[in-house]
Amino acid sequence: MKINDAIIGAVLALLGAVVLFHVQSFPTIPGQQYGPGLFPGTIALGFLVCGVLLVVSGVRSRAGQPWVAGEAWIRSVPHVRAFLAIVAGLAAYIVLADVVGFLIIAPILLVLWFVALGVRLKTALIASIITTLVIWFAFYRLLRVPLPWGVLTKFAF
Amino acid sequence: MVFNLETMLVVAGSALFGLFVGAVPGLTATMATALLVPVTFFMPPIPAIAAIVTATAMAIFSGDIPGALLRMPGTPASAAYTDEAYAMTRKGMAETALGAGLVFSAIGGLFGTLVLIVSAPALAEFALRFSSFEYFWLVLLGLTCAIVITAERPLKGFVSLLIGLFVASVGLGNPAGFPRFTFGNTELMGGIGLIPMMIGMFAISEVIRYAVDTTTAAKVFDQPIHNVFRGMWALMVRYWRQLLRGSVLGTLVGALPGAGADIAAWMAYAISKKNSREPEKFGTGHVEGIIESGAANNSAIAGAWIPALVFGIPGDSITAIVIGVLYMKNMNPGPTLFTQNPQNIYAVYVLFILANLIMIPFGWWCIKASKQILRVPRNVLMPIILLFCIVGAFAINNTVFDIAAMLVAGVVAYVLEENGYPVAPAILGVVLGTMLEENFVTSMIKAEGNLLGFFDRPVAATLGVLTLGAWFLPPLIRRMRRVALGS
Numbered sequence: 183m184k185i186n187d188a189i190i191g192a193v194l195a196l197l198g199a200v201v202l203f204h205v206q207s208f209p210t211i212p213g214q215q216y217g218p219g220l221f222p223g224t225i226a227l228g229f230l231v232c233g234v235l236l237v238v239s240g241v242r243s244r245a246g247q248p249w250v251a252g253e254a255w256i257r258s259v260p261h262v263r264a265f266l267a268i269v270a271g272l273a274a275y276i277v278l279a280d281v282v283g284f285l286i287i288a289p290i291l292l293v294l295w296f297v298a299l300g301v302r303l304k305t306a307l308i309a310s311i312i313t314t315l316v317i318w319f320a321f322y323r324l325l326r327v328p329l330p331w332g333v334l335t336k337f338a339f
Numbered sequence: 340m341v342f343n344l345e346t347m348l349v350v351a352g353s354a355l356f357g358l359f360v361g362a363v364p365g366l367t368a369t370m371a372t373a374l375l376v377p378v379t380f381f382m383p384p385i386p387a388i389a390a391i392v393t394a395t396a397m398a399i400f401s402g403d404i405p406g407a408l409l410r411m412p413g414t415p416a417s418a419a420y421t422d423e424a425y426a427m428t429r430k431g432m433a434e435t436a437l438g439a440g441l442v443f444s445a446i447g448g449l450f451g452t453l454v455l456i457v458s459a460p461a462l463a464e465f466a467l468r469f470s471s472f473e474y475f476w477l478v479l480l481g482l483t484c485a486i487v488i489t490a491e492r493p494l495k496g497f498v499s500l501l502i503g504l505f506v507a508s509v510g511l512g513n514p515a516g517f518p519r520f521t522f523g524n525t526e527l528m529g530g531i532g533l534i535p536m537m538i539g540m541f542a543i544s545e546v547i548r549y550a551v552d553t554t555t556a557a558k559v560f561d562q563p564i565h566n567v568f569r570g571m572w573a574l575m576v577r578y579w580r581q582l583l584r585g586s587v588l589g590t591l592v593g594a595l596p597g598a599g600a601d602i603a604a605w606m607a608y609a610i611s612k613k614n615s616r617e618p619e620k621f622g623t624g625h626v627e628g629i630i631e632s633g634a635a636n637n638s639a640i641a642g643a644w645i646p647a648l649v650f651g652i653p654g655d656s657i658t659a660i661v662i663g664v665l666y667m668k669n670m671n672p673g674p675t676l677f678t679q680n681p682q683n684i685y686a687v688y689v690l691f692i693l694a695n696l697i698m699i700p701f702g703w704w705c706i707k708a709s710k711q712i713l714r715v716p717r718n719v720l721m722p723i724i725l726l727f728c729i730v731g732a733f734a735i736n737n738t739v740f741d742i743a744a745m746l747v748a749g750v751v752a753y754v755l756e757e758n759g760y761p762v763a764p765a766i767l768g769v770v771l772g773t774m775l776e777e778n779f780v781t782s783m784i785k786a787e788g789n790l791l792g793f794f795d796r797p798v799a800a801t802l803g804v805l806t807l808g809a810w811f812l813p814p815l816i817r818r819m820r821r822v823a824l825g826s
Binding site: 183184185187190194202204208209210215216217218219222225226228229232235236239253254255257258264265267268269271272273276279280286291292295296297298299300301305309310314317321325327329 | 362377378418497498501504505506513514515518519520543546547550551552553700716718719721723724725726727730733734737739743746747750754757758775776778781783805
């Protein structure tokens with residue numbers, strides 16, 4: 183995704199302004215000028231200046247190009263689907279893992295990703311189960327990482 | 340300390356892992372490191388370092404393999420001479436191209452290691468006398484360097500750096516101990532975890548890039564490869580100057596903050612062509628440039644460890660992750676590492692030598708197995724990597740929050756890179772932000788608020804002038820040139 187500099191610049195400038203406003207509420211150490219607000223405040227000022235510079239250069243160099251230009255993949259359904267599957271799948275894990283449990287959500291996500299990337303369903307099913315078990319064994323058993331059990335907590339071992 | 344069963348097994352395992360990751364296009368050496376960290380988290384310090392040193396050295400070499408056989412670089416560090424290597428393959432010289440990649444990678448790596456062994460302790464002794472003033476300038480110089488070298492447009496590099504510094508300022512980790520930008524969230528108090536962020540930036544973003552890649556897969560060039568070592572001695576005798584020049588340049592570029600093996604290879608290739616007696620042969624399947632840049636990218640790997648170990652300033656994105664690992668293992672980088680725990684430093688040296696020596700047999704095996712490795716379907720690999728990333732990011736602190744940090748970092752890194760913002764300055768900003776602020780505040784308190792205090796000590800003044808020069812000289816020269824041209 184090619185985003186025009188002006189848009190990125192505007193977002194940065196806005197972020198800079200908000201941070202600059204927010205750091206005003208940081209406490210100051212009496213008799214010193216360099217409290218916790220100084221460093222982020224300086225960064226925010228940098229965001230603001232760079233943002234404005236990017237807006238200027240973006241508008242100047244635009245010359246009829248769209249503000250946001252997608253490359254070839256944006257117009258290709260399988261690629262967009264693969265992109266969304268990855269991002270949405272990761273988000274789903276973040277939200278659902280603790281509730282559902284690793285052993286249930288991991289194979290489902292793997293099948294989703296395999297299929298989205300064009301792996302045949304049969305291969306996807308087998309590969310997802312093997313991968314889940316290998317990773318679960320390596321991290322839960324060997325390295326003792328407390329992967330969530332979720333609804334399977336009763337059967338935890 | 341190094342030669343025990345556990346470490347040897349780790350070295351062998353990570354060698355295979357590194358070779359594989361390097362040889363698969365789309366999986367990079369930095370990604371290999373990021374994926375290794377969650378596993379090394381559970382190891383003692385020496386095996387953990389062994390894993391990273393071995394895997395990265397191997398990956399930078401094996402990135403040459405798909406370059407020669409597929410015209411696709413396995414890692415960005417091989418991109419500079421991929422066309423050259425492929426042209427050699429088309430002339431039926433795949434054997435020589437791969438052999439040169441292997442042998443001169445190992446020699447370059449050993450050269451970089453030698454420089455590391457000689458220079459790091461000397462620098463450390465010098466750095467022992469550094470105060471917060473010197474460190475402040477050193478960090479600032481490092482950050483400046485990262486922008487100047489990596490960015491086509493300094494403005495974009497600077498933005499990238501600011502983003503990194505901003506991320507570093509989140510949490511309690513500031514001299515005042517005040518919770519910044521946490522919004523009452525306890526997870527944010529500790530700041531945003533370095534390792535989950537790195538996994539996101541180097542693994543998740545690469546998987547996304549693979550998923551949206553619309554180019555069709557190339558066919559593997561089928562060519563019998565018998566003895567890759569044939570003719571290597573003759574090449575070494577003929578091109579020893581190029582080999583030496585590439586190794587020196589690679590080590591230097593590696594040691595400069597922000598620039599790593601990929602930039603070293605591009606520069607070495609360009610210099611090789613410029614100084615060659617037969618520059619017209621470059622691009623047509625000529626081995627000279629491969630020797631120089633192949634040596635350069637492997638020596639850069641070792642060179643990057645010099646500032647990382649001595650000052651805690653990463654020389655490339657791999658050592659940025661290494662610094663995070665060193666802190667986790669209570670081996671805080673800095674000159675005291677050389678005085679208090681010299682045995683650990685010696686172990687690092689030995690590991691580097693070992694990794695570059697076993698590269699020859701392991702690499703040879705990898706070249707022989709390359710057809711099988713390149714046939715591994717990447718659409719099966721990528722989901723496995725995704726799940727591994729999830730578990731890896733979770734494993735460090737056992738919190739889902741880190742997985743979210745990983746996802747955000749991955750998407751942001753992808754979007755930034757697509758739009759020409761280099762990620763190296765951002766990483767340096769994240770790693771060095773706290774150090775920059777701490778040394779600034781300490782110095783200000785020592786100097787009682789007088790900014791001239793930053794120039795009071797001779798070394799600090801020199802570093803300060805260098806930094807300011809790097810900021811203001813290039814634009815000034817450009818302007819003067821424009822004025823002189825009378826436009």
